[in-house]
Amino acid sequence: MLIIGLIASQAFGATAVATLSFLGGSSPLIYTLFAGLLVTAVAARRRVWFDLGLVFGTIRPVWILTSLMLYAIIGSWLFPRFFAGQTAVFVQSKIRGTVVEDSLAPVSGNISQTGYFILGGLAAIALCALLLHSNRIVQIRRGFFLWCGLHTGMGLIDFIGKNMGAGDLLAPVRTANYAIITNALEVGFVRITGPFSEASSFASVSLACLAFCYSYWRKTKSELAKWLSGILLFLSILSTSSTAYVGLTLLCIPVALSMLSSVMRGKVAREEILIIALMVVGGTAILGIGLYKADALDPFVSLINSTIINKADSASGHERTYWNVKSLQSFLDTSGLGVGFGSSRASSWPIAVLSQLGFFGSLMIAVLLCVVARGLGALREWADPETDAVVASVRNAALASIIAMSVSGGSADPGILFFIALAVVCATRARARRVMVERNAPASGHGTVNVVYSGSAELASRRQRFLAMCQGPVLFNVDGNVD
Secondary structure (H helix, E strand, O other), X not given: OHHHHHHHHHHOOOOEOOOEHHHOOEOOEHHHHHHHHHHHHHHOOOOHHHHHHHHHHHOOHHHHHHHHHHHHHHHHHHHHHHOOOOOEEEEEOOOOOOEEEEEOOOOOHXXXXXXHHHHHHHHHHHHHHHHHHOOOHHHHHHHHHHHHHHHHHHHHHHHHXXXXXXXXXXXXXXXXXXXXXXXXXXXXXXXOOOOOOOHHHHHHHHHHHHHHHHHHHHHHOOHHHHHHHHHHHHHHHHOOOHHXXXXXXXXXXXXXXXXXXXXXHOOOOHHHHHHHHHHHHHHHHHHHHHHHOOOOOHHHHHHHHHHHHOHHHOHHHHHHHHHHHHXXXXXXXXXXXXXXXXXXXXXOHHHHHHHHHHHHHHHHHHHHHHHHHHOOHHHHHHXXXXXXXXXXXXXXXXXXXXXXXXXXXXXXXXXXXXXXXXXXXXXXXXXXXXXXXXXXXXXXXXXXXXXXXXXOOOHHHHHHHHHHHOOOOOOOOOEOOEO
């Protein structure tokens, strides 16, 4: 239940467990409680050292993750002091919801943001230990569907409540010490925030849920995933967030390439025909409405102009561009070492990583991101279809979240979803590799057999007899008379 709870708790994006006044009013979210319980439960196992040895012995990316966590801890304490006053950063002021420019110095964010990052890394290691011990892919699937269902349900409640005049029905859920912007309008459209503090946060999670449900639907033909995908697409479009629109555009590229590949091969699936038909019907309907009443689409055109085309020219666009420029400048001012985790704020996740973690930290993050993006790779054939579908869907959800954060993310923390996906991908690859070795092992069950010869004359005959006893490929290492 801790695994399912950790995944599903991501739906409550502005619900705090407590408010920590000694850390500048930081308010940990619900997922931190489940992550802490998961780490504690694994640490309390009697065979914890054996589990950790298995994790570090079979999953090499865990060493990179551990090095990154150590680098983040050292950098968050050392760099704000070593480079104090040498560059400008953006920090949260004491006035709630405002970000101000100031000289680099130690702040409470160095502790709180680093703490969240380390907790995510420890949760990934603990989840690897559990997934290596037994096949828990069913729990992963249930957790993600519960998360997507809760997110979709609360998004619909928020949309219906605001458009029916009932107001913000989810206000009691938002208890975090964030800047709450839930009643804003965008050129006359009500912005959907769901249980989050603002529309962009809701849009980011919607894109991740949409990527999971769509991928799982394409892999397994699940009806639940299909309907959730449709509703999530509807909510993402009506969220009036530029993060949603830019993210959807980028996510449509691999979908379009996949469908083009199917057309070129002459093997178009029924689901792809359905998508193409819906796009044609939608385009025809928009064209017909425009011809019937020319000004009927003006509000939607104004929405697109406001959120995408003219976004960079708005006051918010200028402010966020300035944040990114100064964050890149702080990277140069610190000779590529970074200002330390949690020292500053940017408006794009890659820039935040570069400015806070520097070159070395960014390189380690890039390696872990490549591990997640690779997924099962060539080991897919050694996993059952359900496992392959879940792992691919989880990977795509994490990549969609990274894309959304690259548009509007302010922290270098990739989020708990990234760490969950990293654990699922790495542990499943290790299990698939184990299956591959077992199936290719000799019939006797031994993976390695050393045969010593007294001379080379009998080499050919003994090799033939040995090969007749084995199943699968056999590797011979020749060194003198030892084969």
